[in-house]
Amino acid sequence: MRKIFLLICLFTVFSCKKKDNPNPPEQVRLLFPEKNSECTTGVDQDATTSRVSFSWQRADNTDSYELRVTNLNTNTVQTISTSATSSSLPLLKGQPYSWLVRSRNNQVNNTISSEVWSFYNAGSRTTFAPFPAEILTPDMSEKVFKDINNEVTLSWSASDLDNDIENIEVYFSEQNPPQNLEATLSATATSLKVSVLSSTTYYWSVVTRDLEGNATNSGVYVFSVL
Template sequence: MRKILLLVCLFAVFGCKKKDDPKPPERVLLLFPEKNSECTTGVDQDATTSRVTFSWQRSDNTDSYELRVTNISSNTVQTISTQSTTASLPLLKGQPYSWLVRSRNNQVDNTISSEQWNFYNAGSRTTFAPFPAEILAPSMSERVFKDINNEVTLSWSASDLDDDIENIEVYFSEQNPPLNLEAALSDVATTLKVSVLSGTTYYWSVVTRDAEGNATNSGIYSFTVL
């Protein structure tokens, strides 16, 4: 009788145990083309196009990946879905691109994106415009606290294959787009403190200029001061 009761209890514990909820996918680590580099491994398709192979590390809880590649100059986007950790796309030679990979799990709705990396697809170009500055903080639509001096620190990173960045221009205002030139800084500057008011939304962008007169814009970012 005791054995029967024991079996019934075990069945009640283990037989009725719920399955674990499916876990969301994790973020992949990008491998190639490398960040802020010139990709020289593309396979020629014709005089203007080469096929570039992208690769990344496999991520946990992931059924498929979506590769998203954007031509920075034209804002043209190409996407491809795969279960592999590599995929290739035809790209224009001598053009700047950004790329990222989204992880998907068929059992959950949410996806997660990798970091976004920039690169140039090799071509006949001998000089390169700077990559658009990467905004680090505050991130898009972030809600932030001001410091004791009623200031918020803006931070970014800038890169140029030619390593000839001459200056950084930071535009900052309560209007969108931000037209006020807050500061013109040296090529090594990566932060700027700005005065802010609580309960206010601000817009900002970073323009990077090089010795050849090329300029790129980070795009407009916003944050709200609590």
């Protein structure tokens, strides 16, 4: 009888033991279309559209992926969910796009996004506008400390398929959208120090111009100084 009682107690202990929390999904690594490239592998659908294939590496602790593709000219977004590591979407020819993949795990609410890559879908274009500058730091809505000179460093990455960027314009102010042209920099510039005040919120954007007269805007980013 005593042995039976002990077995029941052990069974109860192990049955009531909490299961380990499931791990959140991990970030995927994008493969194709390549970053800052012209995608020439799309399959023609009609005179204006081609179907482009996207691929990425499998991520651990992930049940499904959400592919998200944005037309950078119109801000039109297309999404598709899949358990595979590839998918395809019809895209307008000669248009710039950005894309990312979100990882999902059915057992947790957390999701995580990949890097954001940009590309042009091949078309009849012979020249290309610059890709919108990629903002590096400060990140969106980040809280930062000013340095000993009461400055914060803004940094970005700019690229153009034609390699004909003429200059970089940085707009910076306490207003949204930022109206003050803080500086006009050379094509190779990737950072700028700006004077700031504590307990203040700032807005900034980067405009990239090329020799053909094309210009693209990074969009407005915001950060707060502690």
